[in-house]
Every structure is written in structure tokens, then in C-alpha cells.
Amino acid sequence: EKGEYRHFMLKEIHEQPRVIRATTEGRVTNTRVLEQALGTQAGNLLENVRHVQIIACGTSYHAGMVARYWIEDLAGVPCSVEVASEFRYRKHVIQPDTLFLCISQSGETADTLAALRQAKKAGFRAAMAICNVPGSSLVRESDLVIMTQAGPEIGVASTKAFTTQLTALLIFTLALARHNGLEESREAEIVEAIRLIPRQVDQVLALDGEIAELSKSFMDKNHSLFLGRGAMFPVALEGALKLKEISYIHAEAYPAGELKHGPLALVDGEMPVVTVAPNNELLEKLKSNLEEVRARGGELFVFADQAADVKAQEGIHLMQLPSVHPITSPIVYTVPLQLLSYHVAVLKGTDVDQPRNLAKSVTVE
Numbered sequence: 001e002k003g004e005y006r007h008f009m010l011k012e013i014h015e016q017p018r019v020i021r022a023t024t025e026g027r028v029t030n031t032r033v034l035e036q037a038l039g040t041q042a043g044n045l046l047e048n049v050r051h052v053q054i055i056a057c058g059t060s061y062h063a064g065m066v067a068r069y070w071i072e073d074l075a076g077v078p079c080s081v082e083v084a085s086e087f088r089y090r091k092h093v094i095q096p097d098t099l100f101l102c103i104s105q106s107g108e109t110a111d112t113l114a115a116l117r118q119a120k121k122a123g124f125r126a127a128m129a130i131c132n133v134p135g136s137s138l139v140r141e142s143d144l145v146i147m148t149q150a151g152p153e154i155g156v157a158s159t160k161a162f163t164t165q166l167t168a169l170l171i172f173t174l175a176l177a178r179h180n181g182l183e184e185s186r187e188a189e190i191v192e193a194i195r196l197i198p199r200q201v202d203q204v205l206a207l208d209g210e211i212a213e214l215s216k217s218f219m220d221k222n223h224s225l226f227l228g229r230g231a232m233f234p235v236a237l238e239g240a241l242k243l244k245e246i247s248y249i250h251a252e253a254y255p256a257g258e259l260k261h262g263p264l265a266l267v268d269g270e271m272p273v274v275t276v277a278p279n280n281e282l283l284e285k286l287k288s289n290l291e292e293v294r295a296r297g298g299e300l301f302v303f304a305d306q307a308a309d310v311k312a313q314e315g316i317h318l319m320q321l322p323s324v325h326p327i328t329s330p331i332v333y334t335v336p337l338q339l340l341s342y343h344v345a346v347l348k349g350t351d352v353d354q355p356r357n358l359a360k361s362v363t364v365e
């Protein structure tokens with residue numbers, strides 16, 4: 001039931017603090033990840049993993065893209081990410097010490113299951129799943145499962161499934177990283193950051209009115225560009241996917257550094273540019289990209305850390321977010337982009353929960 005909310009999507013966006021907490025609960029102490037909570041076999045299966053191959057589709061694929069930054073940064077283990085429909089139709093080399101990780105909300109996505117079954121023939125160390133539906137095919141066919149505790153997701157556009165996937169992936173990354181020499185103090189620092197996420201998401205949800213105001217600028221636009229750097233690039237991709245699927249506005253996402261290699265030619269007053277810019281080491285670089293957009297008359301929508309040195313001015317709409325640890329920022333920064341798409345779709349009068357041409361679970365190819 002939607003309760004006080006006008007749409008399931010809005011309800012599910014607002015459930016995120018609670019379901020992220022539920023996905024964390026029982027899996028971390030104040031300072032550490034509880035490996036046994038990921039499964040009695042977890043310690044055994046994560047030892048000697050030399051490569052992680054992530055497979056997923058759509059929003060779940062974006063979660064995998066964020067996880068790649070975490071896995072390589074914290075665990076120092078090489079990680080590849082590929083959409084299932086591509087993976088299953090090409091020849092590939094799978095090392096025997098590979099952890100094969102499928103991410104899926106439904107656990108029934110045809111391409112993801114086909115990729116897993118195919119990879120099983122090629123051989124790998126273990127099959128792991130991040131999934132939201134207990135008893136789904138994916139869960140049944142995997143050796144190690146971390147369930148996201150998002151509860152049923154009704155809106156076709158995935159929201160709480162994505163942020164709980166990210167939460168589960170970060171907890172998994174810490175467990176893997178411990179087998180690969182992550183310092184205890186660093187683990188404690190990140191566990192603390194994870195525990196802060198629900199409160200930070202609550203703070204972002206409180207910006208709902210301001211974001212609704214911003215969304216008016218998108219109503220009469222046909223195109224938009226989303227920029228991010230590092231682990232915020234997949235967040236930009238996810239923001240663009242949400243906007244296109246529910247508001248039908250063409251949205252593209254680019255790593256900010258690619259702007260001058262082509263897409264800058266598109267920028268003018270009719271092309272809103274959305275940037276996700278937490279206060280990390282890439283912010284300075286991102287700022288010069290923002291100037292490039294401004295110089296061409298592009299209107300900018302910047303979501304930035306309140307501590308960051310970015311100022312609202314003519315043509316720059318600034319939305320200040322709470323200060324977030326750089327590792328957890330992809331989770332927190334996803335939320336304002338969900339709200340932005342939601343409000344644009346509501347203004348345009350589209351069917352928010354059931355966008356045209358789309359199905360919740362893609363069980364056929």
C-alpha cells in the first residue's frame with residue numbers, strides 16, 4: 001500500500017533510511033564487518049579470490065560499477081563489470097580464482113541468470129549473489145548470498161533496491177578487503193561511515209521541497225546531461241537512467257573528464273547539466289568542467305557537499321548536501337537524483353510507477 005504517498009516510487013525513496021539500516025544490521029559491529037553474517041562459508045570462499053567478475057543489468061549494473069571502485073580501492077582485487085546481455089554472447093576468459101558476482105533485485109532477470117549458468121560451465125571459484133527476493137532463481141543457484149533488506153519494490157524504477165545493493169556491496173567489499181590486508185583502522189572508519197548513511201539520507205529527504213522547485217527547470221527540456229567523476233560517474237549514469245525512464249527526457253551521463261572530447265558541443269541554454277560533486281579529491285577537476293559548461297551558456301544543477309567551495313551564481317543552481325565520507329557518497333548522492341526525476345515526472349504527468357514500455361522484472365530476453 002502507498003499509504004500517505006502519492007506513488008510507490010516516492011514511498012520507496014522515503015523508505016531508504018530504514019531499509020539501508022536493515023541491510024546493515026547484524027552484519028557490522030561498531031568497528032568491523034561480521035564475516036560470518038555473510039554466510040558460514042564466507043571466510044572460506046573469500047580467501048584467495050584474485051579477481052571479481054560482476055554481472056548485472058540496468059540499475060543493478062550501475063551498483064556493480066560503483067562496487068568496482070570500492071573493490072579495487074579497498075581490497076586491491078581486480079574487478080570487471082559487464083552487463084549480462086553482453087557477457088553471455090561473447091567469448092571470455094574466466095580465471096579459476098574468480099568470484100562471480102551477480103547483482104539483481106528480482107533474482108529472475110533472464111540475461112543475468114543465463115550469464116551465471118554459462119560462467120558455471122567455464123569454472124570459477126564461487127558464485128555470489130546480491131539479491132532482494134528470497135528463494136529466487138539467482139539465490140538458489142549461488143554459493144554465497146547477501147540479501148538486500150529492501151522489502152518488495154513495486155515502482156518499476158528501482159530506488160531502494162539500488163541503495164541497499166550498494167550498502168550490501170560495500171559490506172562485502174570490506175569482508176573481501178580484510179582477506180587482502182585492509183588495515184583495521186580503515187575498516188573501522190568505513191564501518192562508521194556506513195552507520196551514518198541512514199541519517200544522512202534522512203537529511204537529503206528533507207530537501208524534497210527544494211528539489212521539487214529545481215525540477216521545474218526540466219519540464220520543458222528535451223535533453224539533459226549528467227556528469228560525475230570516479231565512483232560518482234555510475235551515480236550520474238543512474239541519475240540519467242531514472243530521468244529518462246520515468247520522465248521520458250533524454251538524459252545522458254558522462255564521466256566529467258570526457259566532456260571536452262565531444263558532448264560539450266551539445267551544451268547550450270536548452271541543455272541542463274546535472275553534476276554530482278561530493279567533497280573528494282576530484283572536486284577541483286570537476287569545477288573546471290563546470291566552468292566549461294557555464295562558458296557555453298549551459299544551466300548547471302550542482303549537488304555538492306555543504307563544506308565544498310562551490311557557490312550558487314547566475315546559471316548555477318546549487319543544492320547543498322550533508323558532508324559525507326567519500327566512500328559512502330555514491331549511496332547518499334543517489335537520493336537527490338531520484339527525487340529530481342520523480343518531481344520532473346510528476347510535473348510532466350507521466351505514469352511514475354508504471355512507465356511506458358517497461359516491466360518490473362525482465363524474465364525474457
Ligand code: F6R
Pocket residue numbers: 057058059060061103104105106107108109112156157158159241245360361362
Ligand atoms: C531501472 C530498473 C532496471 C533493472 C533491471 C535489472 O530502474 O529497474 O534497469 O535494474 O531490469 O533488474 P534486476 O535487478 O531485477 O535484475
